[in-house]
Amino acid sequence: MRDSIFSSPGQALGGLWQNIPRTIKLTFAATFIFGLLVHGYMLANFLVNHDGISYFAYFSPSSPTNSPPTLSSGRWLQEIAILFTGYIPTPWVTGLMSVLYLSITASIIVACLEIKRTYCAILIGLILATFPAAGVVFAYIQVADSIFLSILLACLSAYLSRKFRFGVIFGAILLALSLGIVQTYITFTAGLFLIMLILDTLSKKESAKTILLRGIKYAACLALGLILYFVILWLTLRIRDVSLTAYQGIDQMGRISLTELPSQIRTAYREFFTFFTQHPYWFLSARLQRVSRLIFTLPLILIPAMMALIAAKNWSGAKAQRESSKDRKRRMWHTMPYLCLLALFALLFPLAVNAIYIMGAHFIYLMLLYASVLVFVLLISLLDRLEVSLQGIQSSVKKHLGAFACWISLAVLLFAPYNYFVVLNGNYLQTDLALRQVYHISSTLAGRVRAFPGYEEGMPVVLVGHHSASSTMVMHQLSAHNAMVGFGTTNALINNPFAYTYFFHTFLGESLTLRFLRDEALREEHYEALSELAVFPAEGSMQVIDGMLFIRVSEDF
Numbered sequence: 001m002r003d004s005i006f007s008s009p010g011q012a013l014g015g016l017w018q019n020i021p022r023t024i025k026l027t028f029a030a031t032f033i034f035g036l037l038v039h040g041y042m043l044a045n046f047l048v049n050h051d052g053i054s055y056f057a058y059f060s061p062s063s064p065t066n067s068p069p070t071l072s073s074g075r076w077l078q079e080i081a082i083l084f085t086g087y088i089p090t091p092w093v094t095g096l097m098s099v100l101y102l103s104i105t106a107s108i109i110v111a112c113l114e115i116k117r118t119y120c121a122i123l124i125g126l127i128l129a130t131f132p133a134a135g136v137v138f139a140y141i142q143v144a145d146s147i148f149l150s151i152l153l154a155c156l157s158a159y160l161s162r163k164f165r166f167g168v169i170f171g172a173i174l175l176a177l178s179l180g181i182v183q184t185y186i187t188f189t190a191g192l193f194l195i196m197l198i199l200d201t202l203s204k205k206e207s208a209k210t211i212l213l214r215g216i217k218y219a220a221c222l223a224l225g226l227i228l229y230f231v232i233l234w235l236t237l238r239i240r241d242v243s244l245t246a247y248q249g250i251d252q253m254g255r256i257s258l259t260e261l262p263s264q265i266r267t268a269y270r271e272f273f274t275f276f277t278q279h280p281y282w283f284l285s286a287r288l289q290r291v292s293r294l295i296f297t298l299p300l301i302l303i304p305a306m307m308a309l310i311a312a313k314n315w316s317g318a319k320a321q322r323e324s325s326k327d328r329k330r331r332m333w334h335t336m337p338y339l340c341l342l343a344l345f346a347l348l349f350p351l352a353v354n355a356i357y358i359m360g361a362h363f364i365y366l367m368l369l370y371a372s373v374l375v376f377v378l379l380i381s382l383l384d385r386l387e388v389s390l391q392g393i394q395s396s397v398k399k400h401l402g403a404f405a406c407w408i409s410l411a412v413l414l415f416a417p418y419n420y421f422v423v424l425n426g427n428y429l430q431t432d433l434a435l436r437q438v439y440h441i442s443s444t445l446a447g448r449v450r451a452f453p454g455y456e457e458g459m460p461v462v463l464v465g466h467h468s469a470s471s472t473m474v475m476h477q478l479s480a481h482n483a484m485v486g487f488g489t490t491n492a493l494i495n496n497p498f499a500y501t502y503f504f505h506t507f508l509g510e511s512l513t514l515r516f517l518r519d520e521a522l523r524e525e526h527y528e529a530l531s532e533l534a535v536f537p538a539e540g541s542m543q544v545i546d547g548m549l550f551i552r553v554s555e556d557f
Contacts, residue, residue, distance in 0.1 A: 031125030035099035043095035077180030089142035101148035133370035135424035153178035175225030187371035190352035208337035465554030
């Protein structure tokens with residue numbers, strides 16, 4: 001006892017390390033390596049989108065707090081979560097912390113689902129690191145670590161609820177903290193709960209009543225977490241005298257319209273299947289996209305097939321072939337509650353991972369759909385269970401079918417991460433090229449402005465029209481089929497008034513007073529003169545009118 005109390009830090013850490021299962025250690029290490037390999041391009045460069053550029057506004061002398069207004073978005077904990085790496089968006093620091101959080105998350109999921117096969121545990125880390133939504137999170141590098149922390153807390157909430165007697169209470173607290181960073185990832189907690197319930201039902205080691213009560217306990221955790229989140233949000237808003245923003249319907253959080261609910265539920269189910277059958281983000285050419293569509297549809301076929309094979313093994317019993325007709329009927333009657341539970345949990349699973357569609361968001365970004373990765377996690381967990389079940393299957397037909405399903409699943413689980421790896425790095429390249437193009441266009445514009453006769457320092461520079469440079473450049477081909485909202489494009493960077501202004505100030509060190517022609521009265525007043533201008537960068541694309549330098553950047557304005 002004395003030795004344990006007064007042991008050195010090294011001995012204590014060594015003992016802790018020894019108590020961690022080998023599978024968990026390998027999961028953490030593999031996920032960390034995958035994260036660095038897949039997202040290294042992003043971590044080693046400063047590839048920002050329009051939000052990343054706008055983020056620099058919080059470092060300007062005019063910013064009262066030098067921090068983003070996260071509370072008005074309902075994220076009362078995010079400004080604290082960002083502090084671990086500082087507010088300054090340094091890609092390598094923020095990226096390493098993000099990969100660390102992701103590695104811990106993968107380890108929690110493996111522990112939560114009790115994955116036994118080492119290769120299955122490593123596959124979970126691989127799919128979490130390569131899933132497209134992870135890349136979009138990294139595209140918002142300035143807050144990426146806080147988003148991955150939110151996901152970690154959401155998964156840890158499910159783990160505690162599973163492993164400890166009063167874990168629901170601690171799980172609800174962690175879920176509230178996760179929601180306090182990003183409200184979206186309750187979908188991870190709900191999805192993991194359902195995967196665990198599906199596996200419990202398939203194993204049939206407990207009574208159907210026990211499994212149902214556990215499901216009710218998990219639902220209570222979700223409800224308590226939501227209540228705690230809203231209570232803290234309400235108190236924080238009142239104390240700091242802040243109102244929720246109307247952006248993306250954030251001010252309507254928690255208000256579910258009963259008239260719209262059926263439509264939202266239908267959309268959630270439809271988009272769940274559409275994600276895998278229509279928009280899996282292929283890297284293959286147009287001719288081979290049918291092959292990709294087939295491969296990404298396979299998980300939706302393999303999951304129910306593998307469930308059926310596992311259930312046939314675990315629910316039939318060793319003496320099923322020697323049963324009398326009466327005993328068989330009795331066994332089927334005893335199995336019926338498990339079948340009903342399995343159907344219920346399977347039907348709720350798409351709704352759980354796509355719950356964002358009923359949470360009031362006006363526009364669904366890919367980043368918000370990260371929980372869709374749990375489809376692959378479910379497939380991996382079934383692969384892990386089915387391989388164990390194959391050892392006890394007597395029927396050669398069932399054994400061959402099970403082996404075939406395992407090999408096909410493994411092929412899908414190797415192809416999908418490689419596909420996503422290629423697609424994500426294509427988008428990273430697109431962002432890199434976009435920034436280079438914006439640098440060139442902006443440098444040319446700044447030079448032409450300062451050399452223009454009649455321009456004086458501090459004179460407003462008004463951009464007329466909608467810049468469309470990328471439509472004729474090679475990066476357009478990169479985004480033709482696999483564009484993901486969140487990655488930077490030339491058009492998105494140049495045509496965002498707030499971001500483009502800070503691009504000049506921060507990235508070029510220019511003090512031009514940029515404006516975009518948004519005033520309809522000003523447009524009508526000078527329409528004739530502006531119509532006579534050529535389109536930049538052609539000669540005759542600039543003119544000083546009423547103390548402002550107008551630059552026409554497109555045919556239509």
